Amino acid sequence: MTPQPPLELDAAAAPPKAHALRGLLARQGVSTWLALATILVFVAIAVLAPFVAPHDPLAQSYLRINALPSSEHWLGTDQFGRDVLSRLVHGARNSLVFGLVSPVIAAAVGTTLGVIAGYFGGPVDRVISRLIDLLLAFPELLLAIMIAAALGGGFWNVVFVIAVAFVPGFARVARASTLAVRQEAYIESAIAVGLRTPMIIWRHVLPNIAAPIVVLMTLWVASAIRLEASLSFLGIGTRPPNPSWGNIIRDGLGNIFGSPWPIIGAGFAITAVVLAFNVVGDALRDALDPDER
Amino acid sequence: MTTSNALLEIENLTIAFGPPDAPVVAVDQVGFAIRSGETVGLVGESGSGKSLTSLAVLRLTPPQARILGGRILFQGTDLLALPEAHMPAIRGRDVAMIFQEPMSSLNPLMTVGEQVEESILLHDDAAPDERRRRAIDLLRRVGIPDPATRLGSYPHQFSGGMRQRVMIAMALACNPKLLIADEPTTALDVTVQAQVLELMRAIRAATGTAILLISHNLGVVAELCERVVVLYAGRVVEAGRVRDIFKRPRHPYTRGLLEAVPRLSDTRHRLTQIPGSVPTPGSTGPGCAFAPRCPDRREICLASRPDLSGDASGHAAACWVQTEPSR
Numbered sequence: 001m002t003p004q005p006p007l008e009l010d011a012a013a014a015p016p017k018a019h020a021l022r023g024l025l026a027r028q029g030v031s032t033w034l035a036l037a038t039i040l041v042f043v044a045i046a047v048l049a050p051f052v053a054p055h056d057p058l059a060q061s062y063l064r065i066n067a068l069p070s071s072e073h074w075l076g077t078d079q080f081g082r083d084v085l086s087r088l089v090h091g092a093r094n095s096l097v098f099g100l101v102s103p104v105i106a107a108a109v110g111t112t113l114g115v116i117a118g119y120f121g122g123p124v125d126r127v128i129s130r131l132i133d134l135l136l137a138f139p140e141l142l143l144a145i146m147i148a149a150a151l152g153g154g155f156w157n158v159v160f161v162i163a164v165a166f167v168p169g170f171a172r173v174a175r176a177s178t179l180a181v182r183q184e185a186y187i188e189s190a191i192a193v194g195l196r197t198p199m200i201i202w203r204h205v206l207p208n209i210a211a212p213i214v215v216l217m218t219l220w221v222a223s224a225i226r227l228e229a230s231l232s233f234l235g236i237g238t239r240p241p242n243p244s245w246g247n248i249i250r251d252g253l254g255n256i257f258g259s260p261w262p263i264i265g266a267g268f269a270i271t272a273v274v275l276a277f278n279v280v281g282d283a284l285r286d287a288l289d290p291d292e293r
Numbered sequence: 294m295t296t297s298n299a300l301l302e303i304e305n306l307t308i309a310f311g312p313p314d315a316p317v318v319a320v321d322q323v324g325f326a327i328r329s330g331e332t333v334g335l336v337g338e339s340g341s342g343k344s345l346t347s348l349a350v351l352r353l354t355p356p357q358a359r360i361l362g363g364r365i366l367f368q369g370t371d372l373l374a375l376p377e378a379h380m381p382a383i384r385g386r387d388v389a390m391i392f393q394e395p396m397s398s399l400n401p402l403m404t405v406g407e408q409v410e411e412s413i414l415l416h417d418d419a420a421p422d423e424r425r426r427r428a429i430d431l432l433r434r435v436g437i438p439d440p441a442t443r444l445g446s447y448p449h450q451f452s453g454g455m456r457q458r459v460m461i462a463m464a465l466a467c468n469p470k471l472l473i474a475d476e477p478t479t480a481l482d483v484t485v486q487a488q489v490l491e492l493m494r495a496i497r498a499a500t501g502t503a504i505l506l507i508s509h510n511l512g513v514v515a516e517l518c519e520r521v522v523v524l525y526a527g528r529v530v531e532a533g534r535v536r537d538i539f540k541r542p543r544h545p546y547t548r549g550l551l552e553a554v555p556r557l558s559d560t561r562h563r564l565t566q567i568p569g570s571v572p573t574p575g576s577t578g579p580g581c582a583f584a585p586r587c588p589d590r591r592e593i594c595l596a597s598r599p600d601l602s603g604d605a606s607g608h609a610a611a612c613w614v615q616t617e618p619s620r
Contacts, residue, residue, distance in 0.1 A: 121356070122356075184397055185392055185394045185397040185398040186397060186398050186399055186400045186401075188353065188392065188398075189390070189392055189398045189399075189460065189463075190400075191351075191353060191384065192351055192353060192384055192385065192389070192390040192392070193384060193385040193389070193411075193412045193415060193463060193464075193466075194380075194381040194382065194383070194384035194385030194386060194412075194415050194416060195381065195385075195411070195415060196381050203400075203403070203411070204400050204403075207400075207402045207403070208400065208401070208402055
């Protein structure tokens with residue numbers, strides 16, 4: 001066969017994937033780096049909690065009730081004489097684990113449902129979509145409270161509750177993205193080449209809907225932390241005396257004139273982490289936008 | 294039209310949209326055959342049913358479209374009667390397809406090499422090294438310079454013409470017996486069109502693949518095809534060898550199409566056009582679908598629909614009048 005003249009060379013050389021990633025990182029602003037650093041610090045604190053915390057978070061002492069911040073207790077003590085900083089450090093464990101595990105589970109379940117509904121359409125889509133609509137009809141917190149009230153608190157119940165509350169959102173986004181991708185010519189040509197449906201979904205649909213799902217996941221890590229705090233605050237999340245940011249605030253509320261430091265500390269921690277995940281989520285959304293490619 | 298050595302035979306294919314009790318027929322009793330190694334052009338305006346017909350061969354018609362009747366025989370097997378589970382083995386290996394949108398026919402997140410290798414792997418369990426070697430070879434055959442490097446490129450780094458070449462390479466991956474090209478050059482620049490046509494001609498010469506070329510561009514068809522099937526409002530109105538149809542069109546619609554083609558040597562100031570517009574599917578009466586626009590219309594044309602009738606050379610037209618051209 002005669003080789004064609006190279007008339008259409010529009011890109012000189014193909015940059016490997018590593019270069020693309022480096023370029024992506026180089027384009028990020030200061031706020032993204034700060035947010036990433038914040039997340040990393042909190043994750044490190046949560047992982048290393050027993051080593052980082054200056055005191056036992058559960059140790060009570062009548063001798064040190066409502067102490068002000070000092071070199072011994074950096075954020076003072078609560079009404080039971082427990083060290084506030086140590087409780088915050090250990091609380092980070094519960095809050096971050098809930099915050100990270102539930103969205104991942106919700107994303108896995110929700111994306112599966114959404115892709116199935118969007119790709120196959122028809123009656124399958126109608127059944128799944130109505131189910132999703134049903135769940136969406138309840139506000140997340142209300143749904144979480146309902147399930148938590150029925151099942152009781154406890155770690156896995158709370159993870160389950162938050163995941164269920166988030167599934168509809170992921171399913172909707174996944175379904176809408178799949179509907180759009182389904183119309184793309186490359187799906188049609190993949191079918192025409194003889195690719196079977198599971199492979200088409202795995203290789204061609206999922207990677208192309210991954211961007212919004214990943215972004216949603218980071219944004220909902222923040223929501224999950226918030227939701228866990230709310231549930232714990234309402235007394236159906238992490239069970240006392242185990243600390244989580246939510247029940248630290250709850251405990252602190254009754255004692256706000258004794259010592260404001262639990263509320264200030266936990267409030268600050270929640271705000272910082274939620275804000276950081278939101279900033280990273282926004283940056284991810286911009287970076288993964290297909291139009292930017 | 295039935296020939297014993299036909300690779301693909303479409304018989305009385307009828308496809309409709311809409312509710313079963315009031316179907317809107319988009320493809321109406323279409324039938325034609327393609328022999329091994331032959332290039333057949335399927336010509337018609339937008340909405341004439343040419344794309345739908347070609348999609349039906351691979352059973353890729355949209356879910357709303359219902360195939361009401363007919364057979365599509367590929368090497369004697371009726372593709373319409375096969376269970377869906379058997380279709381992936383035919384798609385790509387026996388019958389491959391090139392679509393008209395090269396800009397969006399490649400997955401933007403996979404490298405060109407991954408996609409070409411995927412189509413090789415589908416029908417042939419080759420080792421990774423072997424796959425890569427064959428992918429490079431395919432890209433070289435379709436005229437992509439420096440194929441070993443370009444394997445690692447993403448589709449957005451390719452121009453439209455280059456992407457269409459990649460699509461052709463993917464279609465050729467398993468040496469299909471029939472290549473369906475749905476307007477392969479429509480979305481491309483004219484110079485690139487010529488290159489792609491040249492490539493398809495070279496591929497046909499090298500592999501002996503039969504080609505079904507769908508186009509509304511008569512120039513493209515004249516250049517590449519041996520036989521032409523002209524569709525109007527979902528029906529075959531004329532079929533025959535390219536030379537016969539271009540020299541002596543028998544159906545007034547074909548004649549109208551040919552007269553509407555601009556020519557460099559032309560001294561006319563305005564191009565001839567066919568008056569009126571294509572009827573929407575389902576709106577035609579009992580007569581010939583072209584009758585309302587036809588310059589040679591007779592009474593019978595509005596009353597009853599003509600069947601395809603032709604001579605021994607295979608040149609046939611569905612027209613009551615079948616006058617010789619007056620130009």
